[in-house]
Amino acid sequence: MSEWKIDQNIKAAFFDADGTMISFATHRVPESTLVALRELRQNGVKCFLCTGRAPYTVEEVPLDSLEAFILFNGQFILNRDGILYQETMDKADIATIVGQVQAGMYQCLFMTAERMFVSGHDDLVRSIEARVGLTYEEDDPALALDADIYQLNVFLEPGQTDVVKQACNSIKMTRWTREFVDVFPRGGGKDRAVRKVLDLYGITPDEAIAFGDGGNDLGMFGVCGTSVAMGNGNPEVKEQADFVTDDVDRDGIYNACVRLGLIGR
Template sequence: MIRAAFFDIDGTLVSFRTHRVSASAHEALRALRAAGIRLFLATGRAAAAMPQPVVELCDEGLFDGCVTFNGQYCYTADGTVLRDVPLDARDVRTIVEKADAGLFEIQVMQLGRDFVNRRSERVRRCEEEVGTRALELSLEHVWDEPVYQLCVFVDPGDEGVFADECISVAYTRWCDAFCDVIPADGGKPAGIAAVLEHFGIEPEECVAFGDGGNDISMFRCVGTSVAMGNASDEVKAAARHVAPHVDEDGIARACRDLGLI
């Protein structure tokens, strides 16, 4: 019996083409709640950087909680914090120094805001794809508050330029433009575990929907996993089920196929 459902945002709930949540997905979320299933977001985004369509779903009261920064900051709908684990400041300094030297651009993700150090053409293209635009600030603002995640704009395979000199980081991807950098013991599974402990739910009672490389580890920590039809072959291979494309009513059709609604 499924008691909880976890949803990635970009490419899963929110279309890369329209930057919106489809009407069918919205209705599926309502139907899941009506069936007594708790709903949670599980995203690499910061809470302060949720796309407006998702903010509206949260305002409607559809979600019981959020796993943000790929599991580093998790909280319930009433604001109870379940997990709060920023990056080690020494690793932040290592990566920031390399960005300051011009080796790559970074997006700094903090509770109150996220910002890029330079809006290069690569950064601009990525922002257009996800439909958001971060602040552009100097790197001295990194030290204003703890950093939960860094998005490092390097090509796949080039992560060693920063990771080899860090103490305790992991990196994951949901696109080729950049990688998400988090603590080595972090990730969506760590956030989901905190949520499940709080609500008294077992992993086998959960379903997770995703489309990116950062969702593969999430698929491994729940009983039922669903990759969107727009996911890569690697992500699809990691899931127990493959849904239609996000733009082809993928969420709603998968929920019906699984007998959840």
């Protein structure tokens, strides 16, 4: 593990939401994180949200402290001026997944720009609802056939996802937690979105830092010059991060920013 020191002048910071910016215990952003965001901005660091969440599920996030928003794991990027980038999933792949859901193979959460709905509730779905503090509306999965879908949460545990991967042609999967995999267009992901944002704002990868806790954050870790894993993060995330900070509920973001000299004590 590296010392708490970076040589580059940091101009951009990317933050995952659940487990990084948002506490699993309170479903809120800790006060210390709000302080860190304000001080980062005062010090000239542009702060970006980079999450698998949809735009209508980020009420807890301090939007005024953020420059732009990467949503659906990178398939939708916007700032206060409007949409900067968007990509929806292949219709043939959606039809395949809807067919598997209708056959009872698993439950799936479908995400459009306006709403999200789940095909049904099982133990995996209920476990995630409790963890992130959300309740998913149930609806007919066939509605996804005529909708623009940006991302899916397919509720299959590790080792069970080949049934989806082998049946679809244009998808990519990342796993944040054991209960489900994020499914989105093959060329997508947080890594591509972070690159696009850096290009748009004229910031180099070496001038960027990323904070995350789950497998879907490894993409942005690979793009940014500095990466910080939360203390409550998954083991593989901690292994690949440059630094491991404290848990989200123990001022992890704030403490890392202080240790790295990005904000004052």
